[in-house]
Each structure stands twice: as C-alpha cells, then as structure tokens.
Amino acid sequence: MDKKLTYTFIGAGSMAEAMVAGMINSKLFDREQLIVTNRSNVERLQYYKQQYGVKGTNNLKDALEIADVVILAMKPKDVTAALESIKPYLTEKKLIISVIAGISTKSIEELLGLKIPIIRAMPNTSATIGQSATAISQGTFANHNHEAIAKRLFLTIGTVSIVDEDDLHAVTGLSGSGPAYVYYLVEAMEKAALDLGLDKDVSKELILQTIIGAAEMLKSSPKHPSVLRKEIMSPGGTTEAGLSVLEQYKYQEAMVQCIKRATERSKELGAEIENIMMKQ
Ligand SMILES: NC(=O)C1=CN([C@@H]2O[C@H](COP(=O)(O)OP(=O)(O)OC[C@H]3O[C@@H](n4cnc5c(N)ncnc54)[C@H](O)[C@@H]3O)[C@@H](O)[C@H]2O)C=CC1
Numbered sequence: 001m002d003k004k005l006t007y008t009f010i011g012a013g014s015m016a017e018a019m020v021a022g023m024i025n026s027k028l029f030d031r032e033q034l035i036v037t038n039r040s041n042v043e044r045l046q047y048y049k050q051q052y053g054v055k056g057t058n059n060l061k062d063a064l065e066i067a068d069v070v071i072l073a074m075k076p077k078d079v080t081a082a083l084e085s086i087k088p089y090l091t092e093k094k095l096i097i098s099v100i101a102g103i104s105t106k107s108i109e110e111l112l113g114l115k116i117p118i119i120r121a122m123p124n125t126s127a128t129i130g131q132s133a134t135a136i137s138q139g140t141f142a143n144h145n146h147e148a149i150a151k152r153l154f155l156t157i158g159t160v161s162i163v164d165e166d167d168l169h170a171v172t173g174l175s176g177s178g179p180a181y182v183y184y185l186v187e188a189m190e191k192a193a194l195d196l197g198l199d200k201d202v203s204k205e206l207i208l209q210t211i212i213g214a215a216e217m218l219k220s221s222p223k224h225p226s227v228l229r230k231e232i233m234s235p236g237g238t239t240e241a242g243l244s245v246l247e248q249y250k251y252q253e254a255m256v257q258c259i260k261r262a263t264e265r266s267k268e269l270g271a272e273i274e275n276i277m278m279k280q
C-alpha cells in the first residue's frame with residue numbers, strides 16, 4: 001500500500017469488529033490506521049482498544065478530519081442520524097464505504113448532499129478470520145481508484161466480487177446473511193447429536209470436520225454439489241433415508257425461500273429510508 005490511509009468506522013458493532021479483526025490479523029494495516037467510533041458506548045470502544053489496539057473515540061471531529069476512508073457500519077435504521085452527525089466533518093475528498101444492508105448509495109448521497117465517492121459493500125462476519133465473501137459496487141461519484149481502495153481492503157479479509165448495485169440485495173440474502181444459515185444448520189446437527197446421546201465434545205469435533213471437509217470438497221472438486229451428494233447416497237442406504245426426510249420437510253425449498261425473503265428484506269430496508277427521506 002502506497003500512502004497509509006486512515007480508516008474510520010462509524011459504528012462499532014459485530015460487522016465493524018469482524019472487519020477490524022480481519023484487517024489487524026492480516027498484518028497489512030497498522031493499528032494507527034484504524035479508528036472506531038460509535039454513538040456513545042465508551043466501554044465498547046475501550047474493548048476495541050484492549051482487543052485490537054485500535055483507537056476508539058466519540059469525538060467525531062478528531063475521528064473524521066484525519067480519515068481518508070469512512071466506513072458506515074451502523075444499522076439501517078440509524079443511518080439518517082449517523083449521516084447527520086458526520087456530515088460537518090466530511091469532504092468530497094474522502095471515500096465512504098458503506099456496509100449497511102439495503103441502503104442505496106443514492107440515498108446516502110442525497111442524505112449527505114455531497115458529491116462524495118461511495119462504495120457500497122456487503123461483507124460477512126467471516127471477515128474476522130480473513131474469509132469474508134464480499135461484493136462491492138460503485139456510487140455515482142466513485143471511480144476506479146475508489147473501487148481499487150475498497151477492493152484492496154476487502155481482499156485482505158476475504159474474496160471480492162464486483163456487482164451491479166441492484167444485485168447487492170440478493171448478495172445480502174445469500175452471502176451477507178449466509179454464515180447464519182450454516183450456523184443454524186450446525187445448531188440442528190448439535191441438537192440431533194445430543195438427542196442421540198453422543199458425547200458433546202466428540203459430536204462437536206465430528207460436526208466441525210464434516211462442515212470443513214464438505215466445504216473443502218466443494219472448493220477443490222470440479223463436481224457439482226448434486227454429484228458430490230449422490231456419491232454419498234448408496235441406494236437403500238442411510239443418506240437416502242435421511243435426505244428423504246429433508247425432502248418431506250421441503251428443506252431445499254425452505255432454503256430458497258429463506259434467501260429470497262432475506263433479499264426482499266434488504267429491499268424493504270432501503271425503501272423504508274427512501275420513504276422517510278420523501279417525507280422530510
Ligand atoms: N452483522 C453482520 O453479519 C453484517 C452486518 N452488515 C451491516 O453492518 C451494519 C452493522 O451491523 P452490525 O454490526 O451487525 O450491528 P450492531 O448493532 O452490532 O452495530 C451497530 C453499531 O452502530 C452504532 N451506531 C448506532 N447509531 C449510530 C450513530 N448514529 N452514530 C454512530 N454509530 C452508531 C452502534 O452503537 C453499534 O456500535 C448493518 O447495517 C448491517 O446491515 C453487513 C454485513 C454483515
């Protein structure tokens with residue numbers, strides 16, 4: 001990295017922490033390059049200082065004047081208030097990276113009333129260990145250089161795909177929320193193991209390695225998931241018997257509807273802010 005940029009996070013919750021952890025763990029950023037702010041929770045900022053050695057402050061002027069990149073990491077419902085509070089300290093020379101679900105770059109541009117470059121991104125919490133699947137897209141005033149800065153940042157914490165902004169809703173439903181679907185599956189596997197009387201530690205190890213092994217197979221094998229699945233299913237065997245129950249419960253259909261509903265919710269979150277803006 002040429003000039004060492006300063007990255008200021010507005011919002012210090014789960015996603016900000018996943019990014020900070022990933023950035024620090026990557027060793028490609030100095031601690032001094034990262035600043036974290038939130039609305040008022042001083043203890044949370046102290047936690048960031050203790051855990052990651054990064055500066056936390058509620059002084060927005062200090063945090064933003066020095067910032068080259070401002071990362072919006074608050075909940076969608078808080079975006080209006082947050083942008084209002086940071087607006088006095090922004091210039092069009094700074095780059096905004098928003099990881100907020102559903103909120104369009106156009107809404108942020110309008111709320112700020114600035115011709116400021118914005119990159120909208122959808123990472124996931126696996127950023128913590130450098131394994132996020134992130135997709136990004138450009139706002140009206142962002143150019144290739146801004147995209148390159150964002151890409152460099154997200155590449156240090158996982159993979160990066162460039163997408164049309166409209167597609168970010170689907171990305172949110174698929175990979176932004178995605179880790180939660182996998183954790184939910186693991187919860188169910190743990191419950192089954194417990195019901196079946198398996199030792200907790202043994203089942204934990206078996207489940208973990210089963211998930212890791214399957215993920216690595218998907219990554220390294222050229223075979224389609226359905227082929228890999230059929231290789232496990234002996235006719236009249238256990239897998240066939242188990243999967244027939246999943247079919248009974250319409251498991252695949254449930255997953256499809258889950259991702260579609262999450263995508264829809266992302267659109268609703270964007271529309272809610274647009275409605276508020278229209279009334280103002
Ligand atoms: N948690 C996840 O897996 C992912 C979250 N996101 C997005 O990241 C954003 C943050 O999500 P989480 O970290 O899960 O939420 P969170 O609730 O854990 O954190 C939100 C943070 O924003 C702060 N905040 C609220 N209002 C503020 C204001 N006016 N000024 C400054 N800070 C303010 C809160 O104090 C808190 O630190 C959301 O928009 C979400 O859609 C995106 C991808 C994945």
Ligand SMILES: O=C(O)[C@@H]1CCC=N1
Binds near residue numbers: 176177
């Ligand atoms: O649940 C949410 O709204 C956020 C966006 C993607 C993951 N978590």
